[in-house]
Amino acid sequence: MLKIPYTLMVVYYAHMLEYRAEIFFWVLSGSLPIISMGVWMQAANNGFFSLSAVSFARYFFAVFQVRQFTNVWVIWEFEREVVEGTLSFRLLQPLDPAWHHVAKHLAEKLTRLPLAVILSIFFFWLYPQAMWLPNMTQIILAVFSVTLSFTLSFLIQYNFSMLAFWMEKATSVQLFWSMLQIFFSGIIAPLDVYPEAFREILMWTPFPYIVYFPSSILIGLDIQVEKGIAIMLFWILLCYTLNRWLWRKGLRNYSSMGA
Numbered sequence: 001m002l003k004i005p006y007t008l009m010v011v012y013y014a015h016m017l018e019y020r021a022e023i024f025f026w027v028l029s030g031s032l033p034i035i036s037m038g039v040w041m042q043a044a045n046n047g048f049f050s051l052s053a054v055s056f057a058r059y060f061f062a063v064f065q066v067r068q069f070t071n072v073w074v075i076w077e078f079e080r081e082v083v084e085g086t087l088s089f090r091l092l093q094p095l096d097p098a099w100h101h102v103a104k105h106l107a108e109k110l111t112r113l114p115l116a117v118i119l120s121i122f123f124f125w126l127y128p129q130a131m132w133l134p135n136m137t138q139i140i141l142a143v144f145s146v147t148l149s150f151t152l153s154f155l156i157q158y159n160f161s162m163l164a165f166w167m168e169k170a171t172s173v174q175l176f177w178s179m180l181q182i183f184f185s186g187i188i189a190p191l192d193v194y195p196e197a198f199r200e201i202l203m204w205t206p207f208p209y210i211v212y213f214p215s216s217i218l219i220g221l222d223i224q225v226e227k228g229i230a231i232m233l234f235w236i237l238l239c240y241t242l243n244r245w246l247w248r249k250g251l252r253n254y255s256s257m258g259a
Helices: 003-017 020-029 032-046 053-068 074-084 087-091 098-126 136-165 171-184 196-202 212-219 225-256
Strands: none
Touching: 003 098, 032 053, 053 098, 053 212, 074 087, 074 098, 074 136, 074 171, 098 136, 136 171, 136 212, 136 225, 212 225
């Protein structure tokens, strides 16, 4: 039963190791939270916020690390498979093509892990005052929430990928979603600085649970953990149900085009 996932992980991990130099640059390309950190630390020194400059530093470092393990790119690969017709070869295998994408993503996360450790050491060497040690409860909840965050991110983007069955540029929808995510998921600013009424509305959407929620758990911000996990599970279940429906509809359309 475990032979297939084990084989997929070994194959894709070996594949990702061949691109470890590229992965290093992918890691650096996600440095927007580090840029935002400098801006908000300066603002905290000159203004009145619920977070101190040190808290901002910890938060944006946590965001940077969380994004290393929750970023998803499945839509670009799936769209290419549909447009080029290579999805047909996947469909001949007795395995849902989604598992190939899941295994490839997980293998890439394993490749990033040593880089995440090295960057952590470098960060705390530069900002020793920002160093903190999360307790075991925070670590367990953070790992669990990051896992849920990756699952939610993957399902959302995989749903957008299904649009490739009906349009050539499903990635355009993803790019619009990514723009919203930058502002509403806590990448450029913690949701604590948003107006309370607006923040309460956002907390019912998927956006905060991509970055803000697991990052807040990791650094120990005061958030409603049980409620947040329940909302994440709701969105995961909803996205999975929608995905299965879109997959069945999309395959019928794909087959009708002669693929």
